[in-house]
Amino acid sequence: xxxxxxxxxxxxxxxxxxxxxxxxxxxxxxxxxxxxxxxxxxxxxxxxxxxxxxxxxxxxxxxxxxxxxxxxxxxxxxxxxxxxxxxxxxxxxxxxxxxxxxxxxxxxxxxxxxxxxxxxxxxxxxxxxxxxxxxxxxxxxxxxxxxxxxxxxxxxxxxxxxxxxxxxxxxxxxxxxxxxxxxxxxxxxxxxxxxxxxxxxxxxxxxxxxxxxxxxxxxxxxxxxxxxxxxxxxxxxxxxxxxxxxxxxxxxxxxxxxxxxxxxxxxxxxxxxxxxxxxxxxxxxxxxxxxxxxxxxxxxxxxxxxxxxxxxxxxxxxxxxxxxxxxxxxxxxxxxxxxxxxxxxxxxxxxxxxxxxxxxxxxxxxxxxxxxxxxxxxxxxxxxxxxxxxxxxxxxxxxxxxxxxxxxxxxxxxxxxxxxxxxxxxxxxxxxxxxxxxxx
Numbered sequence: 001x002x003x004x005x006x007x008x009x010x011x012x013x014x015x016x017x018x019x020x021x022x023x024x025x026x027x028x029x030x031x032x033x034x035x036x037x038x039x040x041x042x043x044x045x046x047x048x049x050x051x052x053x054x055x056x057x058x059x060x061x062x063x064x065x066x067x068x069x070x071x072x073x074x075x076x077x078x079x080x081x082x083x084x085x086x087x088x089x090x091x092x093x094x095x096x097x098x099x100x101x102x103x104x105x106x107x108x109x110x111x112x113x114x115x116x117x118x119x120x121x122x123x124x125x126x127x128x129x130x131x132x133x134x135x136x137x138x139x140x141x142x143x144x145x146x147x148x149x150x151x152x153x154x155x156x157x158x159x160x161x162x163x164x165x166x167x168x169x170x171x172x173x174x175x176x177x178x179x180x181x182x183x184x185x186x187x188x189x190x191x192x193x194x195x196x197x198x199x200x201x202x203x204x205x206x207x208x209x210x211x212x213x214x215x216x217x218x219x220x221x222x223x224x225x226x227x228x229x230x231x232x233x234x235x236x237x238x239x240x241x242x243x244x245x246x247x248x249x250x251x252x253x254x255x256x257x258x259x260x261x262x263x264x265x266x267x268x269x270x271x272x273x274x275x276x277x278x279x280x281x282x283x284x285x286x287x288x289x290x291x292x293x294x295x296x297x298x299x300x301x302x303x304x305x306x307x308x309x310x311x312x313x314x315x316x317x318x319x320x321x322x323x324x325x326x327x328x329x330x331x332x333x334x335x336x337x338x339x340x341x342x343x344x345x346x347x348x349x350x351x352x353x354x355x356x357x358x359x360x361x362x363x364x365x366x367x368x369x370x371x372x373x374x375x376x377x378x379x380x381x382x383x384x385x386x387x388x389x390x391x392x393x394x395x396x397x398x399x400x401x402x403x404x405x406x407x408x409x410x411x412x413x414x415x416x417x418x419x420x421x422x423x424x425x426x427x428x429x430x431x432x433x434x435x436x437x438x439x440x
Contacts, residue, residue: 047172
C-alpha cells in the first residue's frame with residue numbers, strides 16, 4: 001500500500017511539474033507529490049504585498065496620522081492579517097484544497113459559489129487597479145501615454161498568470177529584492193531633496209485629517225482581505241500546515257509592513273508629491289537621475305506591479321475555474337480582458353471606496369471558515385456534505401451588516417474586526433443551537 005501511494009505521488013509530481021505549463025489542480029486538491037518547497041511558496045506570498053500600491057497606502061496613512069501613530073496602525077493591522085491569513089493557510093496546507101473547495105466544506109457545495117464567485121470577481125477589481133496604476137505611474141514619471149503603459153502591463157501580467165504557480169514564485173523572488181533596493185535609493189534621494197532626515201521623520205505628525213487610527217487599520221486589513229481570504233489558492237502548494245503558515249507570515253506582518261512603512265517614510269521625509277492623493281509612491285524619486293536609473297525604474301514598475309496583478313488574476317482564474325468546468329488558463333486570458341476594460345474606464349482610481357467595500361464584505365467570509373473548520377472542528381467534523389449551509393451564509397450576512405453599521409455609525413472602529421467578530425459569534429450560536437436540537 002505504501003509503495004502504491006509513493007508511486008501515485010511520483011506520477012502526480014510529474015503531471016504537476018512536467019512540461020512548460022504544469023498542472024494547476026483547479027478542480028482537485030494538490031497531491032502530496034506535487035507540493036512545493038517552503039522557499040517557493042513563501043516567495044509567492046512575500047513578493048505579493050511588497051509593491052508600489054502599498055507604499056501609496058502607507059503614505060496616505062502617515063500623512064493623516066503622523067509616522068509614529070501611522071506605523072502603529074500599520075503593524076497592528078498586519079498582525080490581524082497574520083492571524084486571519086495564517087489560520088486559513090494552515091487549513092489549506094493540510095488539505096491541498098484551493099479556496100473554492102475549502103469554502104464548499106463550510107458554505108455547501110452550491111452555497112460556496114456565492115462567496116467564491118464574489119471574491120473571484122473582486123480580485124479582478126484589484127487586477128484592474130494594477131493595470132491602471134501601471135499606466136498613470138509611467139505617465140507621471142516618464143510622460144508615457146496611460147493607455148500604452150496599461151496595455152503593456154496587461155499583456156505582461158497575463159503571461160505571468162498563464163505560466164502558473166511557478167511564475168508567481170519566480171516573480172516574487174525578483175520583485176522583492178528589487179523593491180527593497182530601489183526603495184532604499186528612493187528614500188536616500190527623498191532625504192537629500194526633502195525636508196527631514198530619517199531620524200527627524202519620526203517626529204512627523206501628519207498634515208491630513210482624513211483618517212482615524214481605526215480607519216487606518218481598516219485600510220491595512222482590507223487591502224489584502226480578498227486575496228488573504230483566498231490564500232488557499234497559494235498555500236495549498238505547501239507541504240503541510242506549518243509550512244503554509246510560515247509562508248503567510250512572510251507576507252503578514254513582514255513584507256506588507258515593510259511596503260507600507262517605506263511609503264510612510266517617503267511622506268515623512270518630504271519626498272512625496274501630493275501625499276493626500278499619491279501617498280508614498282516613490283517612483284518619481286528614481287527618475288531624472290540619468291538614463292540607467294530611469295530604465296531600471298521602468299523595469300521595476302512592470303516587475304513590481306506584475307507581482308501583484310498576476311497574483312490577483314491567478315486568484316480570479318482559479319476561483320472561477322473551481323466553480324465551473326473551465327480551466328484556469330483560458331479564464332485568465334478572458335478575465336484579463338475584463339480587467340483591462342474596467343481599468344480604461346477609470347474605476348480603479350476609486351481605491352479608497354474599494355477598500356471600504358472589501359473591509360465590510362470580505363473578512364466575515366474567512367471568519368466563518370475559521371470558526372467552522374478550525375475552532376469548531378470537533379463539532380462540525382464528520383457531517384454529511386450539503387448543497388447549502390444556511391448557518392454559514394447567515395453568519396456572513398450578519399458580519400457584513402455589522403461592519404457596515406460600524407463603518408457609518410461608529411467612527412474610529414475597525415470595520416473588518418467588527419465584521420469578523422459578529423460573524424464568528426453568529427455562526428457559533430447557530431451551530432451550537434443546531435447541535436443541541438439534534439441531541440435533544
